[in-house]
Amino acid sequence: MKYVSTRGRAPVLSFEDAMLAGLARDGGLYVPETVPQMAADDIAALAGLSYEEVAFRVMRPFVDLPDDVFAGLIADAYAGFGHPARAPLVQLAPGHFLLELFHGPTLAFKDFAMQLIGRLFAEAMARKGERITIVGATSGDTGSAAIEAFRGLENVDVFILFPHGRVSEVQRRQMTTPVESNVHALALHGDFDDCQAAVKAMFNDHAFRDAVNLTAVNSINWARVLAQVVYFFTSAVALGAPHRKVSFTVPTGNFGDIFAGYIARRIGLPIDRLVVATNRNDILHRTLATGEHRKEGVEPTISPSMDIQVSSNFERALFDAYGRDGAAVTQLMDELRDNGGFPVSQGALQSLREVFDSGRASEDETGATIRATHAETGELLCPHSAVGVKVAAEHLDPAVPMITLATAHPAKFPDAVEAATGYRPPLPNRMADLYDRPERMTEVANDLTDIQSLIRKRIAS
């Protein structure tokens, strides 16, 4: 399997090299050159299999590892999850289901990808005898999942930039309490887009990139998208696919999780609609509704992991919508950087709308959805999942079951959940001592040179 850049001017790479590279050298994102198809019979045969077995069958055509090695890494990756189904499905209402993706070690769906790619990286580094520096930007959950996956690994340093004061206490503590010396939590004075811009700038500084052997595990990393494709299959098959269509609603910020759903659909899973659900930072909803992709300021919300206006993975969807024209995508991304936005062409908009619907939830609607869902079903939603449930309810079709992705555990955002329901969700027992562990982090200014010299210093010591 070969991977190409969305901007068309970077080397074509293998799965492993695309994973290790993260961002392509032309600033683009890696995507598979062609998407391998899965026949309806092969999808039907997934029914009743374990999560790990489905993961192996769905991902194998995209990966170039020996089967036994890959199967072993998958088994190991999900062994630490707190639920035997890994991604259990619960019913909220007739025709509406919730896919609980928060039973991993850091209580958010990011663990599905990160636990696997931590092991893929470790395997590759051991084989190559190299050392790498992972740098990531996080709105909270990616960073904690990455630190959890990479802590203590030999040959890897992990630096996570998060917006100072804008992540929840549980998110922060998950990043600042690991004691391993290869873990570096950096609290940046700025918002998430500043963090993401700093990471992108480091990647585009090729001298720095090569000097520290930089790699990214943000949702721009193709291996992460791939790992997330799996639960679209397990849940759709549980509801009768391929004999029956399903739709998904995905709480979205960086367009990573929903893009995984799009890939599942391209592989052949009969997905009817993919519904983008945003909070009031609604660039993706506005884009699909109006055809104008335009940044506005980021406003903090109770669903902070979606407080994003530069939605990196959307570039992957645009690449397909523009007929895989790397030059066209480059031009759009230049316009976004220089002018803050661009109009999506009529043809591209039409092709996006063939697959994607969208909606948004205000802060009040999010709180009201947490409250109503708890009262009606007993299910406690985190605010991100509540954005999804609210938008999903507006897109229900009696003929097609809807699956909303529950992206984080309610205990990761206890203040918002308590404000809505009066009930403070406790952490699962296995991490109940999180509030007692000492914290360790470094505050940094929003200054690229400072951050780069800090990274150089830390990895030299």
Ligand SMILES: *Cc1c(COP(=O)(O)O)cnc(C)c1O
């Ligand atoms: C990361 C995250 C999201 C957004 O996912 P994207 O892949 O960036 O769209 C939503 N909810 C939670 C809890 C998250 O951690």
